[in-house]
Amino acid sequence: MTNKFSVVIAGGGSTFTPGIVLMLLANQDRFPLRALKFYDNDGARQEVIAEACKIILQEQAPDIAFSYTTDPKEAFTDVDFVMAHIRVGKYPMREQDEKIPLRHGVLGQETCGPGGIAYGMRSIGGVLELVDYMEQYSPNAWMLNYSNPAAIVAEATRRLRPHAKILNICDMPIGIEGRMAQIVGLKDRKQMRVRYYGLNHFGWWTQIEDLAGNDLMPQLKAYVAQHGYVPPAKDTHTEASWNDTFAKAKDVQALDSATLPNTYLKYYLFPDYVVAHSNPERTRANEVMDHREKQVFGACRAIIEAGNASAGELEIDEHASYIVDLAAAIAFNTQERMLLIVPNNGAIANFDADAMVEIPCLVGKNGPEPLTVGEIPHFQKGMMSQQVAVEKLVVDAWEEHSYQKLWQAITLSKTVPSASVAKAILDDLIEANKAYWPELN
Template identity: 70%
Template sequence: MKKFSITVAGGGSTFTPRIIMMLLDHQEEFPIGKLCLYDNDKDRQEVIAKAFEILLKERAPQIEFSYTVEPEVAFTDTDFVMAHIRVGKYAMREKDEKIPMKYSVVGQETCGPGGIAYGMRSIGGILEILDYMEKYSPNAWMLNYSNPAAIVAEATRRLRPNSRIINICDMPLGIMIHMAKILGVNEKEFDISYFGLNHFGWWTQIKDKEGNDLMPKLKTYVKEHGYDIHVESAQHDDESWHETYRKVKDVYAVDPETLPNTYLKYYLYPDYVVAHTDANYTRANQVMDGREKTVFSAARDIIEKGTAKDCGFVVDDHASYIVDLARALAFNTKEKMLLIVPNEGAIENFDPEAMVEIPCIIGKDGYEKINQGRIPQFQKGLMEQQVSVEKLVVEAWIEGSYQKLWQALTLSRTVPSAGIAKQILDDLIEANKGYWPELK
């Protein structure tokens, strides 16, 4: 069986250990010959990399491991680039969240003004990595789940339409893991229909492999509890996530014909979110005090001890998404997965040029979209507004347009007026000096 070369772009990320541990856990069905970490922050990456140098020598000495800040080294002779970069790191995420909160507007990393700010930073970084890959390994695939995925996907559609990039998000999988726990089954057995934008979608069908409809039982539970149930997960099991999963019951009540993505709470209940957010200690602070410290502490512990025996790095089910996708592309497994793709009629009564999140069949040549038919007016209206936000952000980045970015913020359901949108925008411009293109 062929052994693959993997480049992880964003090698210093707190998510990198999960990806590597999941890759190691799937060596029989997806063997790796070479693994390279790439990051533009040498010092941050080095901590994660040195820990994995030790771990891989002990657990998978057959894998040729390296780490670098040199693009040519990282992207030459690679089969897959797994990209999860965060331009500006958590320091900028904190600003994304806290600046809108000054105006009693949702402060969130991918939704509303914070997501727009993050998107304006991310576009250039993703295009740069994509260009490196295509220069040094033109036949490689880039599996991108850098946030905010919707804006990044729209940028690649506009600016790199022929690139071998597949944009993904593991949040629906995270929700389906909860659904499976509620039902007492395995999420891998689900046969689903789903439509929407990234972080902005709905399940219309969930069946088991025998064709039995699981929606009625799920809806009965969700009506009372949302998706809240204890799941062993390093990523989505702290109290703020439990609150998010509980709030789904109110999001569901708006349209009980479907089951919603958790992120819809930011758009349908922004007043509630603001009222239940500590403006001085946002999710970024929770992550910096939680996952950030845990991951880097585990890495330093390995380096200090010189062994990864009993280390704090664990396999995470969420990371399995990217491994399943790589395997499907490599071995033509025809796996059905949710991807963020150009609509082009897959949702019949929606903008053909929108980047939508729908089920696709993945094989060696890429993906085939599964038609989701016509969607209801309620979701269509919400999606038209949100996709316009995403398109305007990308146009603002391309054109350096203050006007279009102001329009994007004004259109967001999380922002109450054009006046507040302008105040937030001016603050974000100041905070993002050196990260955004200059706006005129």
Template identity: 75%
Template sequence: MKKYSIVIAGGGSTFTPGVALMLLDNKDRFPIRQLKFYDNDEKRQEPIAKACEILIKEKAPDVAFSYTTNPEEAFTDIDFCMAHIRVGKYAMRELDEKIPLKYGVLGQETCGPGGIAYGMRSIGGILELLDYMEQYSPDAWMLNYSNPAAIVAEATRRLRPDSKILNICDMPIDLEEKMANMCGLKSRKEMSVRYFGLNHFGWWSHIYDKDGNDLMPTIKKHMEQHGFALATSEFNQHVEPSWNDTFVKARDVYKVDPEHIPNSYLKYYLFPDYVVEHSNPEYTRANEVMDYREKNVFEECHRIIDKGTAEGTTFEADAHASYIVDLATAIAENTKERMLLIVPNEGSIANFDPEAMVEIPCIVGKNGFEKITIGNIPRFQKGLMEQQVAVEKLVVEAWIEGSYQKLWQAITLSKTVPSASVAKQILDDLIEANKDYWPELK
């Protein structure tokens, strides 16, 4: 069986140890000969990489490990690049969240003006990684789960249409696990789903078990009462408060259209006033992450490095990230697994823009993907999606053309923003904050 070489782009991410562990835990079905970390921030990557080096040596001494800030070293002799980069890191995410809140508009990492700002930073970073991969390992595949995935996917469609990149997101995976739990199933893999929409902007229309039994009535009953929160109080113990609120609020999002099960991110588009009301403009999600996840992960890295062993580590394999191994395995071993991907529509949703990047089920094999046909979608979803896809396309056009006008239009068109005048105020503040990251706008 062939063994594969992987580079994780975003080696300094706090999610990287969990992804590395998840890869090691799945070596039986996706064998690895080499694992590399790549980041352009040497200082941030070093403690993560040194701790993972110890961990890998103890768990899988047969896997060659290295880390670097040199693109040629990182991208030479690889089969896969797993990309989860955050251009501007959490300092910029904090501004993405706090600047809109100054004007009474929700501040969120991937939705509304914050997501647009993040998208404008991410496009160049992803294109750079793609170009490195194609220069040094032209046969490799990039599995990109960097946010905001919708804007990044549209940019790669426009600017690198022939690249071997698959854009993916783990949010539907997390929600499908919750739905499997509602139905008493062990795993989402015991379900077959039909889903349509854009990234962080979609709906499940059908969900069956392996025998073809309809699970929607059970899931709908739970959604009506609890949203995505689990019925027991246990769910509160292991989930941060901001996520608990999102899972509970899904109950109200579901009521807007009880024929479908919504992605939890629709809360930001359908209830933006609620989100602003429940936000602290002085302490946002970015602060929560910096105070907890960032602090804990780096402390654990230093502990492992100081002790010289990963024994008793608090790091766990990132279960949600197992879909990345599923995807890599589907390509490497031609398993024809059915997975949700962000792909050009091209008629899969019959009554929707053929050039939109939509999130739908696909069959994945060594030559890429084949799309599952969705057919026509209802007017409510179609209207929301047309507005949102226009936002995403305008953002990418603004980046390509350096157009202030188009970025103003994109923010104005976002369902989270009340008027063009508010959009302009937010945009002007975001330009100032992002002057080191965005192309110059005229």
């Protein structure tokens, strides 16, 4: 293997960036780097993460050229891959996304419902800006986009940058498949072959086999019906709010016992439960700011102060190995089978051709080749049609600066009880997002 690649991580100041760097270093045998760059528009935040990562790279892989910058030309020139995970408005705006809907009795969640719509309105412009930088300075590069909410971002890039070499991905199914592997006693999720369809954060597994072709669905369905996705061995690392989500999967699965659900479906199918179990004064954003933010930045500062990587505890981001799988599949034309968010184009026979669906694809040097799903049942089709319409209306609203389209989008969300509640939430969200959204007319 002689090829070595240049990568820019867009969102260099993210708390997830050190995990991606450690994961890239752990996978140099299958995706070797010649250069790694960080790009962020918040230079002060990025500097702390970058200076710590510089020490890690000097210790583990001094031959990889490393730099960080707030200058797009410097960042995006001579790169093969852009790994993007940006959060426009950072965690204080996520806090608003979660708390404003809760004030109106509607669930507050990062990517689902009105909070996800608000985040989408901020993310579209940020991701399009990155696409434009990539196309200007490294037109042959691929963007592997982790930025949320992935469904809205994917619809925006499909429509507004139709020729861009961007792949939108999500690691939530990967995390769930890891739990499935534990439940059936396999080493990891790569010991399974799956069939899955849906939208981002909104899908169902229809087939799960081991590599010998043995059907694992009966065992998994029986287990999930009792325990959700909480594996038999006690997991002390999973936070209480996530454990509740994994356990709630048993109630989601009861609605269609022929399939296994994505955990995020709880927000659409049991929104009253979610609101009842939410604290409007302390949401997930507060948990992250109090724990992950402090832990990662504290570790990075300790590494910088000591001048060696052992001074701070940073975890390799196992979920992020998916992004290496994807980069390697493109770089070396491996035809690996992966779940990606792609235009439907007939893969789901009885669904909109231009909907951005999340389905298995074979990935090689020309990008993804979607696998055929066939026809889907009325229940899933109905839910997906409603949610796709929400996502399309959000992109309409962003593109047309349309208040009415955004009101329609929030009204149509399955998480919102009425148009009057939707309007009240929208007016509060507009006030909170003045610095980030297009002005709506």
